[in-house]
Amino acid sequence: MLKEERQAFIMHEVNLHNKVLSSDLSIQLNVSEDTIRRDLNELAESGKVLKVYGGALSKSFQYPFQDNEVYARESKKTIAQKAITLIQDGMAVLLGGGTTMLELARTLPEKMQCTFFTISPLVALELAERSSDDVILIGGKLARNTNVTIGSQVINQLSEIRVDLCLLGTNSLSVEDGVTDSDWEVVQIKKAMLRCSQKTGILSIAEKLNSVQKMKVCNVNAIDYLVTDLDAKHDSLSRFSQVVKVI
Amino acid sequence: MLKEERQAFIMHEVNLHNKVLSSDLSIQLNVSEDTIRRDLNELAESGKVLKVYGGALSKSFQYPFQDNEVYARESKKTIAQKAITLIQDGMAVLLGGGTTMLELARTLPEKMQCTFFTISPLVALELAERSSDDVILIGGKLARNTNVTIGSQVINQLSEIRVDLCLLGTNSLSVEDGVTDSDWEVVQIKKAMLRCSQKTGILSIAEKLNSVQKMKVCNVNAIDYLVTDLDAKHDSLSRFSQVVKVI
DNA sequence: TTATTTATTGCAAATTTGTGCGGTATTTTT
DNA sequence: AAAAATACCGCACAAATTTGCAATAAATAA
Numbered sequence: 001m002l003k004e005e006r007q008a009f010i011m012h013e014v015n016l017h018n019k020v021l022s023s024d025l026s027i028q029l030n031v032s033e034d035t036i037r038r039d040l041n042e043l044a045e046s047g048k049v050l051k052v053y054g055g056a057l058s059k060s061f062q063y064p065f066q067d068n069e070v071y072a073r074e075s076k077k078t079i080a081q082k083a084i085t086l087i088q089d090g091m092a093v094l095l096g097g098g099t100t101m102l103e104l105a106r107t108l109p110e111k112m113q114c115t116f117f118t119i120s121p122l123v124a125l126e127l128a129e130r131s132s133d134d135v136i137l138i139g140g141k142l143a144r145n146t147n148v149t150i151g152s153q154v155i156n157q158l159s160e161i162r163v164d165l166c167l168l169g170t171n172s173l174s175v176e177d178g179v180t181d182s183d184w185e186v187v188q189i190k191k192a193m194l195r196c197s198q199k200t201g202i203l204s205i206a207e208k209l210n211s212v213q214k215m216k217v218c219n220v221n222a223i224d225y226l227v228t229d230l231d232a233k234h235d236s237l238s239r240f241s242q243v244v245k246v247i
Numbered sequence: 248m249l250k251e252e253r254q255a256f257i258m259h260e261v262n263l264h265n266k267v268l269s270s271d272l273s274i275q276l277n278v279s280e281d282t283i284r285r286d287l288n289e290l291a292e293s294g295k296v297l298k299v300y301g302g303a304l305s306k307s308f309q310y311p312f313q314d315n316e317v318y319a320r321e322s323k324k325t326i327a328q329k330a331i332t333l334i335q336d337g338m339a340v341l342l343g344g345g346t347t348m349l350e351l352a353r354t355l356p357e358k359m360q361c362t363f364f365t366i367s368p369l370v371a372l373e374l375a376e377r378s379s380d381d382v383i384l385i386g387g388k389l390a391r392n393t394n395v396t397i398g399s400q401v402i403n404q405l406s407e408i409r410v411d412l413c414l415l416g417t418n419s420l421s422v423e424d425g426v427t428d429s430d431w432e433v434v435q436i437k438k439a440m441l442r443c444s445q446k447t448g449i450l451s452i453a454e455k456l457n458s459v460q461k462m463k464v465c466n467v468n469a470i471d472y473l474v475t476d477l478d479a480k481h482d483s484l485s486r487f488s489q490v491v492k493v494i
Numbered sequence: 495t496t497a498t499t500t501a502t503t504g505c506a507a508a509t510t511t512g513t514g515c516g517g518t519a520t521t522t523t524t
Numbered sequence: 525a526a527a528a529a530t531a532c533c534g535c536a537c538a539a540a541t542t543t544g545c546a547a548t549a550a551a552t553a554a
Contacts, residue, residue: 003502019249022540032504037541052251053511053540121368121384128389137368137396139386139404142375145264149384157386157400250512269530279514284531300521301530 006031007039014049014058021055075205075229080104082247083167083227086201089113091164094193095123097148098169100203102126117163119148119189143185150185158192166197172213173204173226175239179217190217201225201247206236220244253278254286261296261305266376268302322452322476327351329494330414330474333448336360338411341440342370344395345416347450349373364408366395366436390432397432405439413444419458420451420473422486425466427459437464448472448494453483467491 006029013020022040026033044051050059080103087093090113095101097120105126115134118124124137138157140149168190172180179202181187194200200223209228220226220243230237232246240246253276260267260275269287273280291298297306327350334340337360342348344367352373362381365371371384385404387396415437419427426449428434441447447470456475467473473493477484484493 019252021249033540034505034542035503038503050251052249054249057249057251121372124389125368125394128391128394135389136398136400137384137386137389139384139396139401142371142382142384144375147372147375149386153383153404154386280530281515281532282513285512 003039006035007043010036010039010043010056011048014056018058019055020049024055075207076100076103077107078229079203079205079227080107083201083203084108085247086165086167086199086225086227087112087114091115092117092162094118094158094161094163094166094197095127096120096166096168096190096193097123097146100169100205101167104167104203106130117161119150119154119193121149122147143183146183146186148186148189150189154189155192158189158196161196163197165199165201166193167201167203168193169203170217171204171208172211173202173208173220174210174212175220175243177212177216178219179223180213181215181217182213184215187215187217194218194222199224201227203227206230206234209236209240248276250286253282254290257283257286257290257303258295261303265305266302267296270301272302322454323347323350324354325476326450326452326474327354330448330450331355332494333412333414333446333472333474334359334361338362339364339409341365341408341410341413341444342374343367343413343415343437343440344370344393347416347452348414351414351450364410366397366401366440368396369394390430393430393433395433395436397436401436402439405436405443408443410444412446412448413440414448414450414474415440416450417464418451418455419460420449420455420467421457421459422467422490424459424463425469426464428462428464429460431462434462434464441465441469446471448474450474453477453481456483456487 009029010020010025013025022033022036025036029036040049040051040056043049044056048059049056076099079100083104084107092115095104095116095118101120101123105123108127108131110130110132112131112133115136116127117136117138118127119138119140121137121142124135127133127135138149138154140154141151143150170179170181179190181190194217202223202225204226206228220240223244226240226244226246228237228246232241237246256276257267257272260272269280269283272283276283287296287298287303290296291303294306296303323346326347330351331354339362342351342363342365348367348370352370355374359380362383363374364383364385365374366385366387368384371382374380374382385396385401387401388398390397417426417428426437428437441464449470449472451473453475467487467490470491473487473491475484475493487493
């Protein structure tokens with residue numbers, strides 16, 4: 001078996017499983033581990049895999065590390081800044097939860113004259129800390145992982161307010177399936193939030209675009225603005241641009 | 248399992264829960280705590296998590312801790328511990344805001360089976376972190392300096408609940424004038440909180456006893472328990488003991 | 495073809511890395 | 525103050541890696 005064949009096989013395995021072990025490959029390909037290691041070194045050299053002790057990982061594997069930190073944090077700041085341009089003096093604004101929204105609350109200029117509603121205690125505290133505007137925290141049962149209030153009380157309270165703009169973060173958005181989420185309770189809340197606002201903006205890092213989860217919040221055409229970290233003219237956003245204003 | 252996989256899993260957990268315990272991870276990943284600690288150190292080294300005693304925290308989710316006043320910290324811990332003895336499994340408990348209450352939330356044992364209501368976002372978050380009980384955050388306008396929810400919405404919601412025990416911190420308490428406060432809005436809330444609970448406990452550091460402020464919440468005989476950092480038999484508490492159970 | 499060079503592979507020794515464990519120090523809780 | 529939990533250090537050991545080297549195969553030149 002030629003070296004190239006072997007390396008092609010290795011790449012195939014890596015793409016399939018996101019990881020390979022030198023020991024496994026040695027058996028599968030019936031060569032010594034030394035040979036496998038040499039192959040992996042070459043593949044790593046040319047940037048095709050990420051070599052680690054014991055084997056190698058797919059390059060896409062490294063992204064969960066940086067997800068929160070280096071990469072996504074910057075993305076979220078970008079998104080926050082763009083989203084803030086949607087907020088005008090005098091508006092009543094409803095904000096969701098999540099790290100992106102927290103970033104937005106932290107980025108918000110102090111001088112704004114708005115009334116903010118939110119279901120996130122963290123966002124509320126951050127807002128109260130830096131702006132002199134009214135901050136209204138919508139109460140309810142506190143969802144453990146997401147730290148936003150949920151439940152019928154929240155929905156009731158939402159039904160009694162009417163805001164100019166609602167900004168929501170999401171982890172999943174696609175042209176076909178719209179905004180989706182994995183938590184039933186959260187979906188109910190998001191729906192209610194959309195109902196009580198004039199205009200809606202969805203905040204999503206580009207990475208999460210075109211992913212789908214189990215439960216649906218709304219279609220893409222039900223939202224007014226899509227805010228991502230990419231330039232609005234970016235190719236991957238073209239299909240969204242036809243249905244929604246991309247910022 | 249490769250080291251990188253393990254660390255990716257850890258990052259996943261951190262992003263999901265905002266905190267991880269070395270002990271938990273050690274079990275989940277079936278490696279020694281030493282290994283977890285080494286992983287955590289590496290992740291902290293590269294700035295991906297914030298390592299703390301017992302585990303690690305997400306870097307992006309650090310909410311404001313405003314208990315800078317070190318001086319009364321010990322007193323508040325004492326009070327928190329005593330107050331916790333009033334809380335029994337199965338109770339519905341209503342908690343106010345303030346640093347003492349925050350201390351209580353942090354001190355609460357994890358295994359309690361209660362339903363907690365609170366007007367403080369910080370207390371709510373703290374409770375949700377450490378107990379598996381229902382935590383209901385009563386929503387409303389966020390008061391700036393105290394960080395508790397206020398306003399008619401809060402009063403409305405309070406009027407709809409009925410709890411076994413209400414614990415309130417106060418800055419001013421005297422035998423003659425009872426519980427007093429300086430903020431009109433806060434007084435309204437406190438009154439409403441007292442109305443909806445079977446039993447009431449007032450938490451106050453001894454230093455604040457016998458001080459009076461402009462607005463009245465209730466008389467001393469309207470409360471059931473007085474929790475201070477002093478021993479219940481202490482001389483300065485004797486006049487209170489005649490009207491209320493001092494703990 | 496034969497000889498010579500070159501690339502590839504496996505092997506063994508030396509080295510590095512990752513992990514668990516025991517003992518001790520430190521921190522937190524009681 | 526005592527007890528419990530957690531962290532740190534050094535060591536041992538196993539697994540993985542590196543390195544030099546020899547054997548083999550393939551390519552090239554005489």
